Amino acid sequence: MGKLLPGKAVYVVDTTLRDGEQAAGVAFDKAEKLTIARLLDAVGVDQIEAGTPAMGGEEAEAVRMIAAAGLKASVMAWCRATVDDIAAAVACGVDAVEISSPVSDLHIRDKLGVSQAVVLVNTVTAVAYARKHGLYISVGMEDASRADDAFLLEYIRAVTAAGARRVRYCDTVGILDPLTMAARVERLRRETWTEIEVHAHNDFGMATANTVAACRAGARFLDVTVNGLGERAGNAALEEVVMFLRHSETATGYDQQGLQRLCQYVAGAARREIPAWKPVVGQAIFHHESGIHADGVLKNPALYEPYDPAEVGLERRIVIGKHSGKAALLHKSRELGLQLDEEALASVATGIKRTVLKVKRALTDDEIREVAGTALGKMPVCG
Ligand SMILES: [Zn+2]
Incomplete structure (x- = not known):
């Protein structure tokens, strides 16, 4: 089973199979999910967020198949901050979990209807449980870009102390610009020293730029999806981020030759055609x-x-x-x-x-x- 290699300057974390599939109307079957995971592995993606085991049925089975496929990449499962969700991930044989909880007052109040303290306690409990099972843990901070600063810092310190290896800074509704994103990441690094994973959405067309800006500011884990597929206007596109890193001074070692095949396959499975002008893989860009x-x-x-x-x-x-x-x-x-x-x-x-x-x-x-x-x-x- 794959594990995250230590000591790399940058890690590409692909979430096509989780966030990508959450794009309205997109549904991958088990075989398609496994094929996509293999193609991602061939490109050299460091970690694959394979799905949500707590959904059970085909979804859990797909995660299990991917975890058992002998990939070089680490295989991660998405979980809410509950012991049951993490137990479902453990049963799938993944080596890593994303434990996700909203952190903005808006989400905590209007979605969960609880307090910041409850969110904090639930996440810390879930992290401790995952740690006991020897899992690599990322804590997903949903709507972090609209969260209260003081709470965010308190939350990061608490989950890190409980055993989280990194925190996922989610710009859930894609409202940041690259300069603001860089400043936010720099501040979190300075105040907490915790590893930062950036998760950028593309509502204003900023996802790739925000991801690169976060990387420049010290976020070593970059969330992407193939073709930028994802909720609403999607996420940062894997092919754009990988090619930009390759052609900037950030050496990476991903196989860009495999991108075309991967992107075409995902476009077909998602029934979302690639525009001719799409960066990196659009047929008319040269x-x-x-x-x-x-x-x-x-x-x-x-x-x-x-x-x-x-x-x-x-x-x-x-x-x-x-x-x-x-x-x-x-x-x-x-x-x-x-x-x-x-x-x-x-x-x-x-x-x-x-x-x-x-x-x-x-x-x-x-x-x-x-x-x-x-x-x-x-x-x-x-x-
Ligand atoms: Zn997302």
Whole structure:
């Protein structure tokens, strides 16, 4: 069974199988969950939050299967702060638990209807029970970004003393910005020295940026989901965080080549198509059309690409569309074996713009040939 390796600078904690599956209308069956866990393991994710054993039935069985699959990654189960939930996790054979409890006054009052003191006592009791069973413990602080500062510090100190190895700082409704997130993490590190795990939601499109900011501020555990799948607007996307870490000074050692396969599989199982422009895995992110960009990329791809498309199993393409310039048209016409002089090129460019406005997309090679044929008043000479 996998265990969390000690001493790494950064740990990627994937929660596609728990938070990701909580996205409205998404449901993975047992076999899909196991496949996703194996693909996550192949990418090198450090810890997989596999599900919620207390739900029983198929859900518990899936967690059990993943825990027994011989993965390199640590396998974690999500629990409420109750002995019963943790007992269900123990029965699944996981090596780690996430013990989650709301920490904001809003949640404590309107959801649980109890006091801060009750939340604290329940969590500490649950942590002690999990510790007795030799589990690695993360304490999830739901809605931490809206919690009372003094209570948060008291809570972190108490659960750490009880045996929690880290606390999960949840921006549950995604309200933070990167600067605020970094300041919050720095403060918690300074005041408590407890390991911080960041859990960022994407309601304002900040999840990846907030996760990276937290990492820069000292949070070593980064929660992600594949394709950013998760509650409402989702979570920080695994593929974005992993690729950013790889291309910043934070060396990691995750296998980015496996991302495309993982993301496509999850998209299929979740019935949530990946947009063409999705960072890292969108099929069109290395397509270049506009005149200046296409010309630049043909001279040196680094001018307009942050990394080689082959790193993530994608291809660079010069696409012919409304914004295509001379360099791209010349490149494409050579590729298609069309010999065009300056005058012919200009009339083909006009024909292409007209056609693109009709079909509202980039043109296929056959369409370009046809436009060239029409523009020249005859079939072009093939060379
Ligand atoms: Zn969440």
